[in-house]
Amino acid sequence: MDQDLVRDISSLDLTERVTINQPADLQSCVNLKKTTAARICVGKAGTRLKTETYLRFRADHAVAMDAVWSEVDEKVVDQLGFLKVQSLCKNKDEYITRPDLGRRFSNETLKLISENCRHDADVQIIAGDGLSSPAITSNLPDIYPMLMDGLKEKGYTTGDPIFVKFARVATMDRISEALHAKITIILIGERPGLATGESLSAYMAYESSTKKPESQRTVVSNIHKNGMPPVEAGAQIISIVDAMMEAKTSGIDLKL
Amino acid sequence: MYSIGVDIGTSTTEIIISNIRISTRLGPSLLPTTKIDETEVIYRSPVIFTPLISRDAIDFEQIRERVKAAMKESGIDKENIETGAVIITGETARKENARQVNIWLSEYLGDFVVATAGPRLEAVLAGRGAGISEESKRRSRKIINLDIGGGTLNAALFDCGICTDSFAMDIGGRLIKLDDTGSVTYISDRILHIITTHKLEIRQGETADIKVLERFCDYLADSCLQALGLREMNEDTLPLYITDFTIPKNLDFISISGGVGEYVGSLKESKDQAEWFQYGDIGPLLGIKITQALTPYKSRLIIPEEKIRATVIGAGSHSLSxxxxxxxxxxxxxxxxxxxxxxxxxxxxxxxxxxxxxxxxxxxxxxxxxxxxxxxxxxxxxxxxxxxxxxxxxxxxxxxxxxxxxxxxxxxxxxxxxxxxxxxxxxxxxxxxxxxxxxxxxxxxxxxxxxxxxxxxxxxxxx
Missing domain, CATH: 3.50.30 (Glucose Oxidase; domain 1)
Incomplete structure (x- = not known):
């Protein structure tokens, strides 16, 4: 049986893999590859891509698609004690086609949030699936405790953490208006690319509000195990929180 | 920020001041990221012979005057020098008051200036100063830089911009010194074994036959080739190593900097024997002999951007990260x-x-x-x-x-x-x-x- 199985093509590490037939200078190809995630030095078969290159491209594209269409493992958010809510979107299809609905909540949901969560905290943390559920599943268990540790050390009060299904970045404005935390942070899955499907962003705003422009937000992006490590991002976000508290502003008005 | 480099070598002393531009931009995670943007050498002192009081002591006063003069000529206030390195290299580091000179320099120039460097770090700095680190990165190649000064050879191997090995040897242009009449005034203890084994007629106080000096330089050039892994290692070469070493494998290119490096390559190769001994040493002759020895490997020879100033530029511009x-x-x-x-x-x-x-x-x-x-x-x-x-x-x-x-x-x-x-x-x-x-x-x-x-x-x- 085993010999009929083909190795999972997406498990190959491409960082140093050169598939050009008889390269004149293999070492240079390897060095070039180390500088980029682009699919270079792959060779060709006639005028086309080689089968391996083509299949890997399709496989990576599938990872990106799956990241969008899959759901967050609820055990992860449950274990960390997040309150689970949902935007106005009823399913993924609606989430993709109606960004406006992903930014809003029903009155019942807002009431639930208001009744169950702490008001007027210094910092409110939200996690949202956004366009990549694996971003939350794989990074939240490392970044969230780093954030909580750091906020506690600095003496900031924290609100009850909220997980939003079918979330857009601006979801944070509605929660901020309901709970009046000084700083609201949303950890949200980034639109996946062909290099990784697990990249997370942290958007932060001081007195986050639907009445303010997008430029109210400060962002730390590219948080994943091959980008900025989630633990390091957590520690860095604490420094940004400090700067926001001191300047009483965020986004482009905040000089870091 | 301004950075100073001071190199007090066996034969020459040089001072440079460079401007290191550091900038903060948004990095890949959209966070401000601080990096060294570029370094520009804004002042180069003349190359002077290292002042010595005796065979065993550096002329402290003269060094002090040179540094003060350099500060004045450059127009940079010494309070504005924030980093850099003072390097006392080669045989000079073994002089009895080297430490004292170093301590004074680091006190005079400020808290952040490095006081000392060992032969390996010196090799790395010379390689960077010569531009070979960048060159190996640009070409994605393995390049070795031999910085050959008056007393020592400092070798650094760069693979795609990263230094992977370094070593140092007692090979240099001023291991034997001569006066105007061609009489030998100095022979370094470090190379006596070569003179003895090969029964070379080189004695202090006596005029040496040019043919004999040529043979001596041929031996040193051959030792260089052995150290590069181009010839089989010979017993005479082993005592010349100052550090541990491995013989480099799969070298793509070879570069030679330092004072002797000025005479490597075709440009300054001269048949005029007066020019060979114009500095009262065997430096130019050694350079010419190394060039001859490397002739079969000519296609692999790279002429570096900086030669005699490689170490001082490395110290001034490339010691900080x-x-x-x-x-x-x-x-x-x-x-x-x-x-x-x-x-x-x-x-x-x-x-x-x-x-x-x-x-x-x-x-x-x-x-x-x-x-x-x-x-x-x-x-x-x-x-x-x-x-x-x-x-x-x-x-x-x-x-x-x-x-x-x-x-x-x-x-x-x-x-x-x-x-x-x-x-x-x-x-x-x-x-x-x-x-x-x-x-x-x-x-x-x-x-x-x-x-x-x-x-x-x-x-x-x-x-």
């Missing part, structure tokens, strides 16, 4: 100088062994302040980080030193937070990342610039 932009620092205890780096032998997958394997190494040092370098993983999880923090806190338990941790990977800020919060350690904590610490034994840590911390990794000559 900056840490990553997310780090844990305690500005109140910075800057700090000459901190020994204790290299933790535990692998990244074995952080539970950090304490057990490293504490005994730390106890070998008498220094009050110690830094520990750790082999990290790219993105440790929260639990793994806690384990490492605990191990590090235990390492520093009962020691006077603040906690100083050096990492190559990008998680220093997280580690410092973890040590502060989840361990009983109450000392100041400094964690720096993206530090290439292999080449050195000591580190200077500056006060933060932008979002990063400037550091100088070095080795010390005087122990």
């Amino acid at each position: 900056v840490s990553g932009s997310t780090v844990g620092v305690e500005p109140s205890i910075l800057p700090m100088r000459n901190i020994p780096i204790v290299k933790c032998p535990a692998a990244a997958s074995q952080w539970e062994d950090v304490f057990r394997s490293t504490r005994p190494l730390m106890e070998l040092y008498e220094d009050e302040v110690l830094a520990v370098s750790i082999k990290g993983k790219k993105s440790p999880g929260y639990g793994e980080l806690k384990l490492l923090a605990d191990q590090i806190a235990r390492l520093y338990e009962g020691l006077k030193s603040p906690v100083i941790v050096l990492l190559k990977e990008d998680f220093a800020k997280a580690l410092s937070q973890m040590i502060r919060i989840h361990t009983p350690c109450s000392k100041p904590v400094i964690c720096l990342d993206q530090i290439q610490f292999e080449a050195g034994d000591y580190i200077d840590i500056g006060s933060p610039v932008g979002t990063a911390v400037p550091v100088v990794i070095k080795t010390l000559v005087y122990q």
Whole structure:
């Protein structure tokens, strides 16, 4: 049986893999590859891509698609004690086609949030699936405790953490208006690319509000195990929180 | 920021001042990231012979005057010099008052100037100063730079911009000196064995036959080729090594800098024998002989951007680097100088062994302040980080030193937070990342610039 199985093509590490037939200078190809995630030095078969290159491209594209269409493992958010809510979107299809609905909540949901969560905290943390559920599943268990540790050390009060299904970045404005935390942070899955499907962003705003422009937000992006490590991002976000508290502003008005 | 380089070599002394531009831009995670933008040499002193009082002592007064003159000519206020390196190289480092000269220079030029460098660091700096580090990166090739000065040859091997090996030998242009009449005035002890074994008629106080000096230089040139792995190693060559060495394999290109390097390649090759001995030494002749020996390998010879000034430019422009932009620092205890780096032998997958394997190494040092370098993983999880923090806190338990941790990977800020919060350690904590610490034994840590911390990794000559 085993010999009929083909190795999972997406498990190959491409960082140093050169598939050009008889390269004149293999070492240079390897060095070039180390500088980029682009699919270079792959060779060709006639005028086309080689089968391996083509299949890997399709496989990576599938990872990106799956990241969008899959759901967050609820055990992860449950274990960390997040309150689970949902935007106005009823399913993924609606989430993709109606960004406006992903930014809003029903009155019942807002009431639930208001009744169950702490008001007027210094910092409110939200996690949202956004366009990549694996971003939350794989990074939240490392970044969230780093954030909580750091906020506690600095003496900031924290609100009850909220997980939003079918979330857009601006979801944070509605929660901020309901709970009046000084700083609201949303950890949200980034639109996946062909290099990784697990990249997370942290958007932060001081007195986050639907009445303010997008430029109210400060962002730390590219948080994943091959980008900025989630633990390091957590520690860095604490420094940004400090700067926001001191300047009483965020986004482009905040000089870091 | 201004950086100074002072190179007091066996034969020549040079001073340069460069302007290192550091800028802060948005990095890949949209966070401000501080990097060295470019370095520009804004002042070059004339190349002068290193002033000596006697065979064993440097003329301290003259060096002092030269440095003061350089400051004046450059128009840069000495208070504005923030970093740099003073290097006393080759045979000069063995002079009896070398240490005194060094101490004065670092006191005069400021707190952050490196006082000393060992032969390996010197080799690396010369390679960078010659432009060979950049060249190997640009060409994606393995290039060795031999910096051949008056007393020593310092070799650094660069593979795609990273120094992978270095060594030093007693090969130089002023191991034998002559006066105007061609009479030998000085023979270094280091090469006497070659003269004896080959029964060369070179004696102090006597005029040496040019043919004999040529033969002597042929032997040294041959030793260079042996050290490059182009000829089989000969017994005469082994005593010339000052450091441990490995014979380089698969070299793509060879570059020769230093004073002798000025005579390597076709440009200055001269048949005029008066020119051979114009400096009262065998430097030009040695360069010509090395060129001849390398003729079969001509296609692999690269002429470096800087030759005689390679070391001083390396010292002035390339000794400083900056840490990553997310780090844990305690500005109140910075800057700090000459901190020994204790290299933790535990692998990244074995952080539970950090304490057990490293504490005994730390106890070998008498220094009050110690830094520990750790082999990290790219993105440790929260639990793994806690384990490492605990191990590090235990390492520093009962020691006077603040906690100083050096990492190559990008998680220093997280580690410092973890040590502060989840361990009983109450000392100041400094964690720096993206530090290439292999080449050195000591580190200077500056006060933060932008979002990063400037550091100088070095080795010390005087122990």
